[in-house]
Amino acid sequence: MPDDLVFMMGNFEARIPQDRVYSKSHLWLMPGEDRWRVGFTAYSVRLLQDVYFLDWAVDPFTQVREKQKIGEIESSKALSDLYAPSAGRILEFNEELLNDPSAINQADNYDKGWLFEMESEAQWLTPTEYLQILEDGWEQAQRIIKGQLN
Amino acid sequence: MADKKLTVVISQAQGKNPAKRELEESLAAALLMEADLEVSLVPHLYDLSADHTGTLFLQAIRGDVVVLSWLYPRACHWVLDRLDVRGREGLVLLKEEVDEAEEDPEAAESTSVPFVNPERQKSIPDRKIYSIDLRVSSTLDDYLTEIKRLSQDAQVQTFQLGNMLQETPRPAQLEKYLKPLDIISAQKMGGNVAEADQLEPTKRRWYPVIDYGLCTNCMECIDFCLFGVYGVDQGGQILVEEQDSCKKGCPACSRVCPENAIIFPGHKTPGIAGADGEVAGLKIDLSKLFGAPDALEMAARERDVELVAEGRDAVGLSVGIPSRLKVSQSTSDELDDLIDSLDAMEL
Secondary structure, eight states: OOOOEEEEETTEEEEEOTTSEEOTTSEEEEEOSSSEEEEEOHHHHHHHOSEEEEEESSOTTEEEOTTOEEEEEEESSEEEEEEOSSSEEEEEEOHHHHHOGGGGSGGGTTTTTOOEEEEOOOOOBOHHHHHHHHHHHHHHHHHHHHHTTO | OOSBOEEEEEEOOSTTOHHHHHHHHHHHHHHHTOTTEEEEEESOGGGOOTTSHHHHHHHHOOSOEEEEESSOHHHHHHHHHHTTOOOEEOOOSSSOOOOGGGOOHHHHTOOOOSSOOHHHHHTSOSOEEEEEETTSOOOHHHHHHHHHHHHHHSOOOBOOHHHHHHSSSOHHHHHGGGOHHHHHHHHHHTTOSOGGGSOOOOOOOOOOEEOTTTOOOOOHHHHHOSSSOEEEOTTSOEEEOOGGGSOTTOOHHHHHOTTOOEEOTTOSSHHHHTOSSSOOOSSEEOTTTTTOOOHHHHHHHHHHHHHHHTTOOOOTTSSSOOSSOOOOTTHHHHHHHHHHTGGGOOO
16 A cells, blocks of 8 residues: 655645545545445544534435535534535444544544445545645635634 | 603514523513613514514504514514614624624614615614624623613603504504513413413514615525515515515525625524624634535525425526626635734644
8 A cells, every 4th residue: 555645734744545535525435345434534634623523414324415414513623514525325424423523533534533434426536636636725725714713 | 651761672582492481581570670661572573474463563662672582683673674663773782792803883883775765764763773682691681781771872762652552453452562471471371361461373484584784786686586585666676575485494595695685584504594794603614625515506406496396497507696706705805814814823
């Protein structure tokens, strides 16, 4: 397995493992037998920081549209609605996180901190493509964040 | 009733939330003790129909009025306006915390409007309506302090119950609104009270409310809505003509409005429910980064759901979508500011 790609967010190294694929909305997707396991990228986690609240708005086995709202997340610094990365069917949520969402943070985001599993036929981004998106979107992302800090 | 009194209206919450009911009751009880206040209780403003006696009661109030409701102040003001209960927006100090720097008391009292309709201007009496959101504090004293402050400032006029009594419907029907504790105790008793002591029931409603302090009369809402909710009055001004044609839960026209002038007081998103300014809150909203659809896309989708529910064809973005690019007016200023604050970030 090749080394992780790295995107520099200021001084922070956001790792992009090459064993999986990515969505534009900053989620990673790991292929399973008939499903994708989905979680936050290091980039997302760095922006959120210290997640302490996670809530899902749909039940398992719900058919979703792309960009349909499926939940909410809140951290000490930020909040966000969460959206389906593509059309498909949500199969299961990570139960562990519902008791304690802290596994989303830090080192576990690519592993124990997975969010949900879904069926999808969508085309995802390769790690290199995702890195490119981060590079292209970094200025805009900073604007979105900083525009709200004033 | 020759005393000069400031009228305070408590508008009840929808549903029967005990905490809300309790605050309403304690407020009514405490305010009744104040000699210079006239206290009344009406159902939730948004649910009042034009012929409800609660509406007639509100319309009969003269002089300044304080309205306590479970609504954002801006939503409260324009729902009242819709009910033909009009006045200028009075400055309330008890409200949701926002950045001090953006506060401008002068602006809050400003009376200029983007679209001038002389007929409409004439219909606005020279009095102030103070809208207070009952969600900003759960402490009774906060409200009492603010209302006392207002009653000192307010232009208190003789409460002309006499005039009101001469009008139809029968006075007893309106007078009961001035006995808030009787109403509340009747509600607690459930069905076991004389009909005369009970408020007429209201039904939950869903319709847009226009903030004429922001509306530029651009007509994008009337182009977008395919359910015939909007119309134009004789002065050429947009109005909500067929409010009951509106689709429950659908806030699409509000998203399309370039001025954020369309309020759905019951929507869960503060910006749509009438919160001031850009979406309130001290936290960073990352929704755009995490894949939120843009407002027009969302509006078209919500409209399609309602069209299909009626057996009509979905139209997507092909009908009534503004051709110009929607650019938030604040964007360029924000960009300058954020670039200044760039170094402050710890990324």
